Amino acid sequence: MLRVLNIAWKDVRHVYRDIAVLVMMFAAPLALAGALGAAFGSGDNFSIAAVKTVVVDQDEGAGAGVPAAGATLTASLTGPDMADLLVVTQMDDPEAARAAVDDSEAAVAVIIPSNLSSALMSAGPGDGPAGPTADIQLYKDPALSVGPSIVAAVTESVIQSLNGARAAGATAARLGLSLGLTDTDSLSALASQAAAAYAQTAQTEPPVVLEARGPVVASAETEKRPNVASQVLVGMMLFFMLFGAATPARSVLDEHRQGTLPRLFTTPTPRSLILGGKYVAVFLVVLIQAAVLLLVGRFLMGADWGEPGPVVVLTLCSALVAASLGLVTVSFAKTPGQAGAVSSAIFVFLGLISGNFMGTANIGGTFAVVRRVSPLGWLMEGWSDLLYGGSWSNIVLPVAAAMSFTVVLFAVSTFFFRRRYA
Amino acid sequence: MDAIVVEGLRKQFDPPKGPVAVDDVSFGIREGEIFSLLGPNGAGKTTIISILSCLLRPDAGEARVGGFSVTRESDEVKRLIGVVPQEIALYEELSGRENLLFWGRMYGLNGPALNKRVDEVLDWIGLVDRQTDRLEKYSGGMKRRVNIGAALLHNPRFLYLDEPTVGIDPQSRRSILDGVKNFNAAGVTVLYTTHYMEEAQEISDRIAIMDRGAMIAVGAQDELVRLVGERTRINLALDRNADILAERWRDLAGVSTVSEPEDGRLWVLTDDANSLMPRLFDSAQTAEARITEINLAEPNLEMVFLHLTGRALRD
Numbered sequence: 186m187l188r189v190l191n192i193a194w195k196d197v198r199h200v201y202r203d204i205a206v207l208v209m210m211f212a213a214p215l216a217l218a219g220a221l222g223a224a225f226g227s228g229d230n231f232s233i234a235a236v237k238t239v240v241v242d243q244d245e246g247a248g249a250g251v252p253a254a255g256a257t258l259t260a261s262l263t264g265p266d267m268a269d270l271l272v273v274t275q276m277d278d279p280e281a282a283r284a285a286v287d288d289s290e291a292a293v294a295v296i297i298p299s300n301l302s303s304a305l306m307s308a309g310p311g312d313g314p315a316g317p318t319a320d321i322q323l324y325k326d327p328a329l330s331v332g333p334s335i336v337a338a339v340t341e342s343v344i345q346s347l348n349g350a351r352a353a354g355a356t357a358a359r360l361g362l363s364l365g366l367t368d369t370d371s372l373s374a375l376a377s378q379a380a381a382a383y384a385q386t387a388q389t390e391p392p393v394v395l396e397a398r399g400p401v402v403a404s405a406e407t408e409k410r411p412n413v414a415s416q417v418l419v420g421m422m423l424f425f426m427l428f429g430a431a432t433p434a435r436s437v438l439d440e441h442r443q444g445t446l447p448r449l450f451t452t453p454t455p456r457s458l459i460l461g462g463k464y465v466a467v468f469l470v471v472l473i474q475a476a477v478l479l480l481v482g483r484f485l486m487g488a489d490w491g492e493p494g495p496v497v498v499l500t501l502c503s504a505l506v507a508a509s510l511g512l513v514t515v516s517f518a519k520t521p522g523q524a525g526a527v528s529s530a531i532f533v534f535l536g537l538i539s540g541n542f543m544g545t546a547n548i549g550g551t552f553a554v555v556r557r558v559s560p561l562g563w564l565m566e567g568w569s570d571l572l573y574g575g576s577w578s579n580i581v582l583p584v585a586a587a588m589s590f591t592v593v594l595f596a597v598s599t600f601f602f603r604r605r606y607a
Numbered sequence: 608m609d610a611i612v613v614e615g616l617r618k619q620f621d622p623p624k625g626p627v628a629v630d631d632v633s634f635g636i637r638e639g640e641i642f643s644l645l646g647p648n649g650a651g652k653t654t655i656i657s658i659l660s661c662l663l664r665p666d667a668g669e670a671r672v673g674g675f676s677v678t679r680e681s682d683e684v685k686r687l688i689g690v691v692p693q694e695i696a697l698y699e700e701l702s703g704r705e706n707l708l709f710w711g712r713m714y715g716l717n718g719p720a721l722n723k724r725v726d727e728v729l730d731w732i733g734l735v736d737r738q739t740d741r742l743e744k745y746s747g748g749m750k751r752r753v754n755i756g757a758a759l760l761h762n763p764r765f766l767y768l769d770e771p772t773v774g775i776d777p778q779s780r781r782s783i784l785d786g787v788k789n790f791n792a793a794g795v796t797v798l799y800t801t802h803y804m805e806e807a808q809e810i811s812d813r814i815a816i817m818d819r820g821a822m823i824a825v826g827a828q829d830e831l832v833r834l835v836g837e838r839t840r841i842n843l844a845l846d847r848n849a850d851i852l853a854e855r856w857r858d859l860a861g862v863s864t865v866s867e868p869e870d871g872r873l874w875v876l877t878d879d880a881n882s883l884m885p886r887l888f889d890s891a892q893t894a895e896a897r898i899t900e901i902n903l904a905e906p907n908l909e910m911v912f913l914h915l916t917g918r919a920l921r922d
């Protein structure tokens with residue numbers, strides 16, 4: 186046993202001394218999770234303070250029967266979906282709003298011009314002279330960036346849907362013309378109705394920012410909603426663990442070529458223990474990788490992985506799956522180069538069908554079934570169950586399924602390694 | 608009874624078309640001797656070492672090390688042997704000391720005993736000062752020495768060294784050869800391979816000459832050179848008329864062969880150099896030539912190889 190650990194320890198050290206490998210194992214998944222987490226903003230359990238926002242709605246509307254665009258925007262900003270992110274105060278005076286930002290009482294002021302609705306409702310491009318333009322002013326504290334950019338993102342998405350409404354209005358008007366409607370009054374009424382209808386449907390679909398943080402298949406019984414960074418990190422962690430495993434697994438081939446494996450075979454240490462040492466090395470490398478990534482996610486990205494017990498079990502299970510996949514792809518190969526190419530292709534394919542690149546939130550429907558053909562898919566399912574507040578009962582099936590795959594994979598790799606070396 | 612016995616060994620790589628690396632080879636190594644396999648590239652030296660190290664299975668024949676079969680009792684054999692591979696087989700990213708510790712553990716050593724043994728070996732291979740440097744910072748000769756040290760940790764009864772001096776400076780080569788003699792003096796039986804005739808001559812008690820998978824001669828050095836007869840080679844350089852003199856010398860009594868002169872240089876094989884040399888000087892004088900250089904060479908393994916194969920050892 187001591188000899189197994191002697192080999193394993195040497196290989197683990199070898200991996201953790203290679204900067205290029207470390208970048209691939211740690212920097213890549215963390216950077217991806219961090220970048221996407223920052224881009225999508227925070228989720229419910231993300232611990233930044235709500236952004237203090239002032240809204241000044243000066244919009245005079247565009248006539249009866251059409252909801253004022255300014256009111257739609259204000260409603261979006263003050264709506265329940267935004268309640269955790271934004272603390273919105275409404276004001277009447279733009280100067281007072283700007284002063285509030287200057288005095289750091291608010292992070293950002295959204296000043297809606299009086300002609301917003303009429304600008305949006307006027308004829309669209311290509312249909313007569315260009316209509317008037319309306320500028321929504323975002324007045325922000327230059328020292329801040331995250332908060333104001335959230336407000337900017339929300340505002341932009343509302344304006345985009347309203348611009349869509351404007352286009353819809355113009356289209357409806359053109360449609361009416363071709364049907365023989367010439368009465369300008371009824372034409373503009375039609376346009377307004379179409380625009381209003383579009384605006385309403387657009388609003389029932391929450392803007393992108395809101396969608397990203399809301400689970401599509403949220404478990405009904407729990408309130409827990411993981412942040413974006415943690416959802417991305419789970420997929421990236423499992424994906425890059427495969428590469429973490431393939432690196433020490435490939436050392437079997439490297440050592441064969443460099444003559445240290447044959448030399449090991451001249452020592453009294455049995456070949457089975459030597460291969461066993463390699464297996465332990467691969468497992469330890471990915472276990473350390475997973476532990477580090479989970480801890481960084483927990484403490485630097487605000488991830489809440491779930492109950493400690495199931496998390497530990499799932500971590501061990503993930504390390505076994507990654508180790509077996511890393512070893513099996515290497516056991517077929519004849520040269521280290523071949524092993525690298527083949528295993529990368531297999532890993533990317535597995536990552537794609539298992540949803541590792543999507544974040545847990547966007548997985549549902551048929552995809553949730555398809556990914557079960559892959560052990561990674563089962564792991565993704567287990568991890569997202571825990572992220573959404575699941576416990577032991579939720580991970581039993583994923584763990585059992587993933588472990589069945591792993592047993593088969595270990596058996597296959599052992600068969601090939603033994604045939605070649607023992 | 609020989610300590611290592613090899614009988615009718617045969618090994619073909621990638622049969623049926625691959626090279627027959629070892630073809631019906633038999634020999635025995637006595638306890639306590641230095642036994643060398645001497646042969647050019649591809650002679651089959653490494654293949655024999657691999658079979659005796661339990662790395663390769665022979666197609667036919669049998670090899671026993673310390674009484675144990677290399678195929679059926681490989682565990683026992685591996686405990687008795689220390690193998691120094693032809694290529695350096697060590698971990699570049701570990702230090703010299705860490706390498707020795709690693710290999711010592713693979714031989715089942717542990718704890719203070721291992722540390723003490725590593726200290727001893729580092730002392731023998733002269734790397735105490737550099738022991739904490741990573742191997743990648745070592746010179747070729749230093750790596751060669753660690754390569755040998757790693758096979759000594761468990762006090763093997765048999766030490767195999769496969770061309771341990773290839774590609775290193777004369778100083779490191781000297782210290783390796785002296786080291787091998789010292790281990791041998793301490794009781795280790797040594798199997799040594801080389802394609803340097805001088806090395807084989809210097810350290811071996813007995814030598815096996817190999818060529819193209821076959822063993823063409825085995826014996827102590829003096830036994831082997833007797834194969835070409837008890838002759839001395841006289842090497843000469845002449846300032847003129849070398850062709851004429853070579854012609855005349857071929858008829859002199861006591862001369863067995865005279866080589867074709869090249870740039871005024873030639874050699875003469877004789878059974879009795881003492882009586883021949885004055886006559887060579889006399890006949891040079893009558894031809895108005897001067898002998899500008901002369902030296903005697905005892906017959907060597909190079910001549911044996913030439914005699915047995917018709918080719919030079921270093922092809």
Ligand SMILES: Nc1ncnc2c1ncn2[C@@H]1O[C@H](COP(=O)(O)OP(=O)(O)OP(=O)(O)O)[C@@H](O)[C@H]1O
Pocket residue numbers: 620621625626627628646647648649650651652653654655693802
């Ligand atoms: N793994 C192998 N596969 C196929 N052929 C091999 C293999 N190893 C050796 N050979 C062939 O077997 C023959 C003997 O090789 P071997 O390595 O035993 O020679 P050697 O005497 O050690 O030569 P050198 O002095 O170059 O080390 C050569 O013809 C070589 O090409």
Ligand SMILES: [Mg+2]
Pocket residue numbers: 652653654693769770
């Ligand atoms: Mg060789």
